[in-house]
Each structure stands twice: as C-alpha cells, then as structure tokens.
Amino acid sequence: MKELLEGSLAVAEIVRLCKPGVISAYPITPQTHIVEELAQIVANGKLNAQFVNVESEHSAASTVLGSVACGVRSYTATSSQGLFLMAEVLYNIAGMRLPVIMTTAARAISAPINIWNDHQDVVSLRDSGWIQFHAEDIQEAVDLHLIAYRLGEDKSIMLPVMVCIDGFILTHGLETVNMPSQEEVDKFLPSYKAPYKLDVTNPLTLGPLVDPEFYTEARFALNETHKEALALIPKITVEFSKVFGRNYNGLIEGYQMKDAERVIVAMGSVCGTVKDVVDELRKKGKKVGLLKITSLRPFPASYIYEALKNIPKVAVIDRALSLGSFAPLAAEIKAVFFGRPKMPKTISSFVVGLGGRDITRESIKEIFRLLTGKEKQGEFIDLKPELLKESYE
Amino acid sequence: MKEIRIHARAGQGAITTASLLGYAYFLKGMYPYAFPSFGAARMGAPMNAFVRVDSKPVRLRSQIYEPNYLLIVDHTIMRGFNCFSGLQEDGVAIINAKEGAIEVPKIKAKQKAYLVPANEIALKHIGRPLGNTAMLGAFCAATKELNLEDLNAAIKHRFDLKLQEVNIKAAKEGFDYVRSISM
Numbered sequence: 001m002k003e004l005l006e007g008s009l010a011v012a013e014i015v016r017l018c019k020p021g022v023i024s025a026y027p028i029t030p031q032t033h034i035v036e037e038l039a040q041i042v043a044n045g046k047l048n049a050q051f052v053n054v055e056s057e058h059s060a061a062s063t064v065l066g067s068v069a070c071g072v073r074s075y076t077a078t079s080s081q082g083l084f085l086m087a088e089v090l091y092n093i094a095g096m097r098l099p100v101i102m103t104t105a106a107r108a109i110s111a112p113i114n115i116w117n118d119h120q121d122v123v124s125l126r127d128s129g130w131i132q133f134h135a136e137d138i139q140e141a142v143d144l145h146l147i148a149y150r151l152g153e154d155k156s157i158m159l160p161v162m163v164c165i166d167g168f169i170l171t172h173g174l175e176t177v178n179m180p181s182q183e184e185v186d187k188f189l190p191s192y193k194a195p196y197k198l199d200v201t202n203p204l205t206l207g208p209l210v211d212p213e214f215y216t217e218a219r220f221a222l223n224e225t226h227k228e229a230l231a232l233i234p235k236i237t238v239e240f241s242k243v244f245g246r247n248y249n250g251l252i253e254g255y256q257m258k259d260a261e262r263v264i265v266a267m268g269s270v271c272g273t274v275k276d277v278v279d280e281l282r283k284k285g286k287k288v289g290l291l292k293i294t295s296l297r298p299f300p301a302s303y304i305y306e307a308l309k310n311i312p313k314v315a316v317i318d319r320a321l322s323l324g325s326f327a328p329l330a331a332e333i334k335a336v337f338f339g340r341p342k343m344p345k346t347i348s349s350f351v352v353g354l355g356g357r358d359i360t361r362e363s364i365k366e367i368f369r370l371l372t373g374k375e376k377q378g379e380f381i382d383l384k385p386e387l388l389k390e391s392y393e
Numbered sequence: 394m395k396e397i398r399i400h401a402r403a404g405q406g407a408i409t410t411a412s413l414l415g416y417a418y419f420l421k422g423m424y425p426y427a428f429p430s431f432g433a434a435r436m437g438a439p440m441n442a443f444v445r446v447d448s449k450p451v452r453l454r455s456q457i458y459e460p461n462y463l464l465i466v467d468h469t470i471m472r473g474f475n476c477f478s479g480l481q482e483d484g485v486a487i488i489n490a491k492e493g494a495i496e497v498p499k500i501k502a503k504q505k506a507y508l509v510p511a512n513e514i515a516l517k518h519i520g521r522p523l524g525n526t527a528m529l530g531a532f533c534a535a536t537k538e539l540n541l542e543d544l545n546a547a548i549k550h551r552f553d554l555k556l557q558e559v560n561i562k563a564a565k566e567g568f569d570y571v572r573s574i575s576m
Contacts, residue, residue, distance in 0.1 A: 004415055166454075168428070168429070169428065169454050172429055174412050174426070174427040175425075175426050176425070269454045272451075273452065273454045273455060275452050358455050359454070360456075360458070
C-alpha cells in the first residue's frame with residue numbers, strides 16, 4: 001500500500017513485518033526515530049518481541065549478538081559515534097557468523113562534533129565483515145531490509161548485514177513508499193531457523209580463542225563467504241521482484257550508461273540528485289551517466305569492471321575520507337582496473353558533502369565539468385577556501 | 394515541480410507543517426519529499442523545513458534555494474536573515490505576523506506577500522501560539538495549490554479528536570483571512 005512515511009518510520013514498519021524476537025538499542029543521541037517507533041510498536045503489542053533498552057551502543061550490539069547466538073532473529077539501529085562504540089562487537093558478530101541486521105543512519109564523525117549526513121561512520125566499518133548496503137531512497141531502504149534478512153540468514157552465508165541510509169536526508173525525510181503486506185513479507189522471508197545456536201541441552205561454544213593453527217582459515221572462510229554473497233544477492237533480488245514487483249540487482253545500478261562518455265560513481269541518496277542532473281545534461285546532448293553502488297561489501301568488482309570498462313571518463317564521489325590516503329571508494333574503483341585489459345582513460349576522485357554540506361545540482365554539474373579536463377585526485381567540491389585562512393594565532 | 398521553504402525556529406512545528414503539506418499533496422496523488430534542515434538542533438534555533446513536490450517521484454536531495462512559496466512561521470527570523478532569498482519571480486510568501494506589526498519586505502512586481510496573524514488565530518482556537526495550520530490555510534487560499542478540503546484531510550490524518558477539530562478551525566480562519574484581503 002502506498003503511504004507517505006518518514007524514512008525512520010518506514011524502516012521501523014518493515015522491521016515489524018520481519019518479526020524480530022529481540023530488538024536492542026541505546027535510545028538517545030545519536031539515535032533515530034527508528035527505535036523510538038519500534039519501542040512504541042512493541043509496547044502497543046503490535047510486535048511480539050523483547051525490546052531491550054541498554055546503557056550504550058556497545059551493550060546494544062552485545063545484546064543482539066547474544067540473542068542471534070541463541071537462534072532468535074534480532075535487530076538494532078545506530079549512527080555515527082554510536083556505530084563506533086559498537087565497533088568492537090560488530091567485528092565479533094561477523095566473525096561469529098551471526099546474522100544480525102542493523103540500520104545505520106549514515107552520519108559524520110567527531111571531531112569537530114557534527115550530527116549531519118556523510119558516510120564516514122559506515123565506510124570506516126567496511127572491514128568489519130558485515131555486508132553493507134546503501135539505499136538511495138526510502139523505498140530502497142525498506143526493500144533492502146527484506147533482502148538483508150533473507151541474505152544474512154541464508155545457511156550458506158550467515159553474516160550480519162548493515163543497511164545504510166543517509167542521516168536526515170532519508171531518516172527524517174518523508175516520501176511516498178509502497179509498504180508490503182505481512183502476507184508478501186512472509187512469502188519472501190521465512191522464519192529464522194538457526195543452523196547453530198547456544199542451547200543448554202546441546203552445548204556449543206561460539207567465538208572461542210583460536211590459535212595460529214586455525215585463525216587464518218576462519219578469516220579466509222569469512223572472506224570466501226563474501227564472494228558467495230556476491231553470487232547470491234542477485235538471485236535473492238530476482239525472487240524479491242517476483243513477490244514485490246520492484247527490480248534491483250542489489251549490487252550496482254546503472255543509469256544512462258549505454259553510450260555515456262562521462263560517468264559518476266556514487267552511493268546513497270546523492271544518486272537521486274545525480275540522476276536529475278544526468279537527465280538535465282542529456283537534454284543538452286551531453287553523454288553522461290551514473291553508476292550507483294548499492295553493495296559496498298561484498299564489493300562487486302567484476303560488475304563494476306563490466307559497467308565502466310568502456311567509459312572514457314569516470315568520477316568517483318566519496319562522502320568520507322581515509323585521512324592521509326586516497327578517498328576510500330575511489331581507491332577501490334581504481335583497484336578494479338589494475339592489470340585488467342580495459343579501463344577508463346581517467347578515473348577522477350571527488351570529495352563532497354561532508355558533515356551535511358548540501359550537495360546541490362551545481363555541485364554535481366561541477367564534477368561533470370571537471371571531468372572534461374585532467375584526472376583529479378581527491379578534489380574537494382564546494383570547499384570554502386576563505387575558511388582555511390583562519391588561524392588560532 | 395513546486396518547491397516550498399519554511400522558515401521557523403526549532404520547536405515551532407515546522408516539520409509538522411512540512412509533513413501536513415506533504416500529506417495533503419500525497420492525498421492528491423502527487424509525490425512529495427518533505428524534509429527538515431536543522432541548525433544547532435536546539436529548541437529556538439532557526440531552522441528550515443522543505444517540501445518539494447512533483448507529479449513523479451522526487452529524486453533531488455538538495456535543500457531549496459529558489460522556492461515557489463515561502464512560509465515564514467516566525468517573522469523575527471527576518472531581522473537577521475534574508476528569508477526571501479531566491480524566491481521565484483512569481484513567488485508567494487505567507488508571513489506569520491499581524492497587519493502593521495512588521496514592515497512588509499520589498500518584493501518584486503509579480504511576487505506576493507501575505508501577513509497572516511496565525512499566532513492570534515491559533516491562540517483563539519488551539520490555545521497555544523502554534524500558527525502552523527492557520528498558515529497552511531492561508532497557503533491554500535494564497536497559492537490555490539491545494540483546497541481547504543485537501544488540507545483538512547491531512548489534518549485529520551495527523552491529529553485526533555479535539556486537536557483535529559481546533560486545527561481544522563484554525564486552518565479555515567487562515568484560509569478565510571487571506572481570501573478576505575486578496576479580494
């Protein structure tokens with residue numbers, strides 16, 4: 001049914017339809033309306049779950065680690081500094097092969113303190129072993145949660161999945177969303193049957209000390225599973241479209257790529273703005289396009305290769321930094337082409353929209369303009385040079 | 394595509410205003426994207442809320458710099474800030490202020506600005522100076538974007554019982570006020 005919903009409330013509603021048995025969250029800043037709404041849903045008896053209010057994100061992550069280890073579908077949500085406080089536990093959740101599903105409202109990281117949207121929090125967690133999806137709009141955010149549960153809980157995968165939605169832009173924005181019915185969700189998402197769980201009658205150890213004899217193989221296996229997820233995601237999205245009628249491949253999405261000469265690669269809500277600019281420039285006869293990355297982990301390298309190998313000029317938008325090195329997404333896109341037979345003539349890298357700096361049509365047009373020139377390395381868009389002259393002396 | 398920018402202080406209900414407006418458009422089969430932009434994220438701090446609406450889903454995620462319509466919920470913001478920045482040549486502004494209480498800013502020939510005593514209307518019907526629904530009633534009359542019925546349907550969706558009743562009254566009075574001064 002079509003509804004006008006705030007992103008956070010739409011996510012809370014889809015989580016309700018996925019019927020987790022345990023939800024745990026730290027209820028104050030940096031949190032979203034997602035868990036506030038879920039607390040209400042549980043209190044109103046609309047979802048038979050235990051809502052565990054805890055004293056920190058570290059505890060929230062630990063709680064859902066424990067509940068999934070006991071075989072119960074679970075959910076949590078966080079953002080920014082909260083995600084970082086969870087970090088230690090997140091690596092454990094992935095290493096212990098526990099399919100926790102978490103929404104992250106992607107936001108900036110301190111210092112300086114900033115509550116607004118960029119991707120520094122989630123991109124910094126890219127090596128945690130979690131599958132990481134990025135949503136362009138609220139509908140996709142809703143749909144990715146269904147795909148996340150289905151994928152994470154698949155017996156061949158058993159990995160946690162983080163669904164990243166841009167803070168404020170999507171979490172606090174209202175948009176028309178087609179909410180699925182319980183019947184449809186049940187058809188797509190079976191109840192969770194854990195292949196292993198903590199059970200006093202059948203004792204089992206999860207996450208023990210593993211000496212050098214075994215550690216490498218455990219990590220190797222985790223990495224292999226990411227490759228398997230890469231193959232499984234497009235199969236799950238085919239089934240998804242059969243039930244819900246919406247088409248994704250779950251890894252990447254090309255927009256006006258066919259004869260494109262200049263293409264922007266981006267993640268998240270900025271892709272909507274890029275699409276509008278692509279349409280505008282196409283009307284003027286400019287051959288431009290967009291490649292959206294939906295799955296940052298697993299990283300769909302071969303799909304990206306096929307999509308970009310014949311594109312003359314590529315720009316990668318990063319909304320996060322790897323301080324002291326190349327912008328993180330740009331570095332990975334470039335790595336796709338090293339040693340391969342074909343590659344774009346130039347792959348330029350742009351940093352834009354940090355800490356909530358608005359990304360306008362002009363910002364995107366500027367990137368397309370700069371693509372006509374020499375290759376750019378980590379070029380900041382909308383930088384205010386006058387602010388850089390200020391000094392404390 | 395139509396773009397509406399709301400100027401207010403955090404706590405004055407600008408997000409509710411944007412979502413009511415969005416919902417009224419939604420009920421007409423349009424595709425709104427209603428969103429806030431917080432400043433200091435503290436009550437009383439100047440903030441904006443926006444509604445961008447089109448007959449197809451809105452993809453553009455930037456803030457609104459060249460609005461068709463302005464809703465200025467708190468006119469004291471106009472003292473230090475140009476709320477009219479970027480207003481379209483034929484744009485319309487609704488300002489929450491009593492006639493004569495403030496100087497109407499200089500506007501371009503085809504632009505229109507309406508002063509609506511929304512706080513007084515709200516105090517009369519709601520008992521608190523939350524003029525949002527009166528402003529929205531005025532918006533409907535001034536722009537003819539929406540009927541009062543569309544707005545009432547959104548108010549009914551959002552508020553229950555007494556709050557619904559008083560907000561519908563406030564919306565009607567805001568609507569009638571602009572109709573009477575624009576005749």
